[in-house]
Amino acid sequence: MAEVTLSKDEILRYSRHLIMPEVGMDGQLKLKKARVLLVGAGGLGAPLGMYLAAAGIGKIGLVDFDVVDFTNLQRQIIHGTSDVGKRKIESAFEKMADINPYVELVGHETALSSDNAMEIFKDYDIIVDGTDNFPTRYLVNDACVLLKKPNVYGSIFRFEGQATVFASEGGPCYRCLYPEPPPPGLVPSCAEGGVLGILPGVIGLIQATETVKLILGIGSPLVGRLMLYDALNMKFRELKLRKNPECPVCGDHPTVTKLIDYVQFCGVPHQEGPAEAVAASGDIEPKEVKARLDRGDKFQFIDVREPHEFQICRIPGTTLIPLGELPKRVGELNPDVELIAHCKSGVRSGKAVDFLKQAGFKNARNMKGGILAWSDKVDPSVPKY
Amino acid sequence: MARILIPTPLRQFANKQDTVEVTGKTVGEALTDLTAKFPDLKKNLYNDEGKLRSFVNVYLNDEDIRYMNKEASPVADSDTISIVPSIAGGSAQADGRCAR
Numbered sequence: 001m002a003e004v005t006l007s008k009d010e011i012l013r014y015s016r017h018l019i020m021p022e023v024g025m026d027g028q029l030k031l032k033k034a035r036v037l038l039v040g041a042g043g044l045g046a047p048l049g050m051y052l053a054a055a056g057i058g059k060i061g062l063v064d065f066d067v068v069d070f071t072n073l074q075r076q077i078i079h080g081t082s083d084v085g086k087r088k089i090e091s092a093f094e095k096m097a098d099i100n101p102y103v104e105l106v107g108h109e110t111a112l113s114s115d116n117a118m119e120i121f122k123d124y125d126i127i128v129d130g131t132d133n134f135p136t137r138y139l140v141n142d143a144c145v146l147l148k149k150p151n152v153y154g155s156i157f158r159f160e161g162q163a164t165v166f167a168s169e170g171g172p173c174y175r176c177l178y179p180e181p182p183p184p185g186l187v188p189s190c191a192e193g194g195v196l197g198i199l200p201g202v203i204g205l206i207q208a209t210e211t212v213k214l215i216l217g218i219g220s221p222l223v224g225r226l227m228l229y230d231a232l233n234m235k236f237r238e239l240k241l242r243k244n245p246e247c248p249v250c251g252d253h254p255t256v257t258k259l260i261d262y263v264q265f266c267g268v269p270h271q272e273g274p275a276e277a278v279a280a281s282g283d284i285e286p287k288e289v290k291a292r293l294d295r296g297d298k299f300q301f302i303d304v305r306e307p308h309e310f311q312i313c314r315i316p317g318t319t320l321i322p323l324g325e326l327p328k329r330v331g332e333l334n335p336d337v338e339l340i341a342h343c344k345s346g347v348r349s350g351k352a353v354d355f356l357k358q359a360g361f362k363n364a365r366n367m368k369g370g371i372l373a374w375s376d377k378v379d380p381s382v383p384k385y
Numbered sequence: 386m387a388r389i390l391i392p393t394p395l396r397q398f399a400n401k402q403d404t405v406e407v408t409g410k411t412v413g414e415a416l417t418d419l420t421a422k423f424p425d426l427k428k429n430l431y432n433d434e435g436k437l438r439s440f441v442n443v444y445l446n447d448e449d450i451r452y453m454n455k456e457a458s459p460v461a462d463s464d465t466i467s468i469v470p471s472i473a474g475g476s477a478q479a480d481g482r483c484a485r
Contacts, residue, residue, distance in 0.1 A: 178442070
């Protein structure tokens with residue numbers, strides 16, 4: 001590699017780094033030589049991409065295949081309103097190139113998989129995990145362990161975040177912390193989840209800080225420590241993470257020596273879609289429900305979403321019984337009269353119908369696609385969320 | 386009485402509380418007291434064989450009980466027990482499925 005130097009313009013740009021002895025010219029050149037891969041251009045990837053570009057990282061890769069939509073804008077500040085509909089990589093790179101044109105930006109517009117992860121990762125020094133699902137998290141972890149690259153981890157849920165640095169030499173990996181993912185269904189779905197828009201900013205910037213510290217080799221890295229952040233109570237807590245000698249991937253006798261099928265490992269059905277996941281006999285199309293309402297057919301129409309969702313939008317004529325309250329309130333319903341249940345997308349109402357059928361409601365049916373499909377197919381004035 | 390910190394995803398099963406005071410001389414007894422108060426938590430913490438689920442980590446103060454005496458680890462009144470489940474979110478968004 002040719003000798004890396006800073007131009008006169010770059011020296012001016014990085015002056016507030018250069019005058020700190022902990023960074024200085026040596027440190028700034030380390031940043032310029034560094035190659036960092038961001039997995040995901042979402043909530044965590046947005047502040048990461050902007051600050052790491054500003055800091056003068058020489059090469060930043062980004063793995064993402066998504067397109068910007070309106071629901072992203074509440075937290076993914078690298079994208080703006082005029083970017084809706086654009087590829088996230090394109091939108092993110094426009095912002096990053098504007099912040100710092102001296103950064104080399106490399107897009108990997110693909111779904112990260114066992115087939116391409118090693119090939120993509122090998123050209124980078126540090127991998128930063130900003131994904132949102134268990135299969136990709138285990139994939140990123142295992143690939144980092146196999147390639148001996150640090151994995152700067154962050155994850156978020158509602159008002160809480162976690163961050164740490166995995167698979168750094170000698171330190172624990174994600175599987176030391178969690179050997180197995182939760183089975184699908186036991187963890188509250190994203191529908192019941194949501195996230196405070198500011199939260200990924202805090203966690204993403206902890207990841208960005210750790211990335212820069214690893215490159216500069218200063219301070220004490222977040223290795224072997226799990227940082228927990230609670231935004232509601234404004235508390236940071238730190239837990240000890242230990243390397244598990246029995247870890248299947250980084251332990252003394254590893255059983256995972258190459259990448260596996262992570263979708264299967266996490267028990268997620270391939271190509272799962274919200275509606276398809278529960279497509280079963282007894283589903284009813286929103287248009288048919290509308291036709292029945294117009295005809296004046298007699299049936300019980302229940303909405304199993306949460307009260308705060310009911311406040312956002314509702315279908316006239318429905319009774320709100322949140323899924324969690326259904327067992328207690330089933331007495332309010334008549335098992336002999338036909339019943340149609342709906343939720344946001346059809347997953348929770350599918351569970352409600354399963355429960356009701358076991359409780360003797362033979363004529364319980366699930367409205368396919370939920371209120372989102374109702375908005376698409378019946379009444380576009382109903383807002384989507 | 387020791388206290389148990391309930392993480393956000395499990396608060397819906399604990400009457401929305403973030404902290405619960407429990408009695409018990411060991412972590413196991415404290416968790417038993419917790420699930421007696423909130424039976425809905427049981428299936429989220431334990432598998433069918435009655436073992437703690439592998440994606441739920443329990444900490445006594447800042448130490449993982451897997452590296453102590455597990456559920457037999459002794460608990461003092463001043464101790465804090467944390468339940469730390471795995472969360473995957475990077476930008477929770479879609480319904481039923483986590484799209485980026």
